[in-house]
Amino acid sequence: MTMETVDLRSDTVTRPTPAMRRAMAVAEVGDDLFGEDPTVRALEDRLAGLFGFGAALFVPSGVMANQIALRLLVAPGQEIVCDADAHILAHEEGSPARYGGIQTRTVRGERGLLGVEALEGALRPGNAYTVGTRAVALEQTHTRAGGTVYPLETLRAVRRLTDRAGISVHIDGARVWNAHTATGTPLREYGSPVADTLSVCLSKGLGAPVGSVLLTAAEHLPRARSLRHGLGGGMRQSGILAAAGLHALDHHLERMADDHAHAALLAAELRDAGCAVRPQETNVVLVDAPGAEEVVAGAAREGVLVTAPGPGVVRIVTHLGVGRQACRRAAGVLAALMGEGRRTGGGSAAAERAQQWKESEVA
């Protein structure tokens, strides 16, 4: 019997479905740098409408969407404030500093989330000799904190604070879809009422192969297009890719509730096995496990792929490519490695086990 691999490393590993590929194949296209790709336009218009913004820009990646947004809002030598574990800091190659000349100041959020209390003391007005804070950057849901959801009330309170301070808000909404799915909050509420710029990913839980969209006010669009071009993100017949995004909005948004149910199932089974599972809110499950690297290696040997995003933490992410049965099997494998009756863990037992694996590989 062949064992099917269960890939729970990230919701980026999804492959386009046959129906999505068909939608891509028949997409009407034109040269988007001339503004002539009708499918790109349709995607941009649809997302601008969904989130209540005046303009949208289709870009190749979430990193690019975030970096264009920050440069729209913040000039070189000015400052953003964000959570200490934000994606824009941890996973974007230092781009705010590198390309935007933007200084970053961090505040440690509560499970990644920054409220008014945390931010209030951090914002500086700036003057002739003090760097001024120009924007606050938030992440919805917060990836490294385990897919945590910003409560709408917190976003509204932050918006009131930044309005009073006369500064902007960027939301990295790569997984805003998951926040919407978890809370039922309309997408629009997570958009223009609480943010000046919002980036959303089509290639995470929505399951498109490529693409993110930057949402902002209409007046920012010419500069956003210029920044995209300067970063090498200008695309031509990109309607082929935008078609995948449109298809995903039609067919993959509602089903995201399944991903959350599967994550809840994994969390419950691992908890039952005695694992130290952190609170699970969306499609990400974090488990505190000494010897996380060995857990990742041990699971992989049984065809279950997960990651260790930090020391002593195992991360599991559900998505449309993994069904309920596969999640059950993954839970069994992971429970055996991390649960109370585990075969491996931290310390020397794990090292011994790792050594045995190495030897068996040689053999």
Ligand SMILES: *Cc1c(COP(=O)(O)O)cnc(C)c1O
């Ligand atoms: C995935 C992700 C991004 C962007 O990633 P790309 O790989 O560039 O598309 C940005 N922010 C968060 C929180 C993400 O999870």
